[in-house]
Each structure stands twice: as structure tokens, then as C-alpha cells.
Amino acid sequence: MIERSITGFHRDEEGHWVAELACGHGRHVRHAPPFLERAWVTTPEGRASRLGQNLECVRCERLEIPDGWNVERRTPIFDESSLPAALRRRHRIATGVWGRIIVLEGALRYRIHQPLEREETIAPERPGIVPPGIEHDVEPLGPLRFLIEFWRRGPPA
Secondary structure (H helix, E strand, O other): OOEEEEEEEEEOOOOOEEEEEOOOOEEEOOOEOOOEOOHHHHOHHHHHHHOOOEEEOHHHHOOOOOOOEEEEEEOOOEEOOOOOHHHHOOEOOOOOOEEEEEEEEOOEEEEEOOOOOEEEEEEOOEOEEEOOOOOEEEEEOOOOEEEEEEEEEOOOO
């Protein structure tokens, strides 16, 4: 389970409250008694009291780049010999940035560590998505060429 902090609130097109999360995703926070008791969402003071608290983000767990985010920059193309040592070790992308690993030729092992603990093979037909703040590493699986895109909220660079 990936939890993200609440950074704000807005109403959706139907008037329901949506918590804005630090990852860029939104999550509905309805008050619908007796099924959902969230009276705090009905007042400005109640919503303000929840800023900075964490909510589970299922879209981060599904490795979905948020809507409205675009490529800010790209790395040079790396191969198995030019792959920086820092990418082979556990590391994280900064808060507010998503990564997309694009393999042009060959394959790359992509490991995501806590809290997801998953491993996948990235190939030309399957890019790897890197959520902000999640520890991960990569390992070449033979000869390859790849690059990394870094995505932020806003218009394309």
C-alpha cells in the first residue's frame, strides 16, 4: 500500500470532494453516512485539519502517471556499459516527479522496493513507470539501449 500526503482539496464535476495528493493523483473523500463517515470533509476547517495526513493511493500502486503531467526532460541514451552506477543501486526520484524508463533495444530488470516489492522486465514494448519517492534500481539483461523521461505537472517542456 502506497500512502501519499494530502496537499489540498477540490470538488469534482458532480460536486464530490477530492483530496489532492502529493503524487499528483486525486482520491474521493465522500461523507455518505451510514456507509462512509467523513463529516470532516463538509467544512473548510475539517478539510484543513487533514492537510498533510496520508491516504492510500491506488493509482500509484498501479504505476499510473497522473493526468495533466508531461515530459519535462529526458536523459541521454544509455547502454549496458554507460549505465550510471547510481541507477544500479537503490535510489529514488524526487517528490513531484514521475519517471518513465523507455527501452529502445534489449531488456532491463526493474526492481521496485518498499512498499511495493515487485520486479519486472522492461523491453521496447513495455516501459517502466517510476513513482515519486519509491526506492528502485535497474539491471541490464545483456546489450541494451534506453533512456529515462522525467514527468512533472504542467504543459510539455
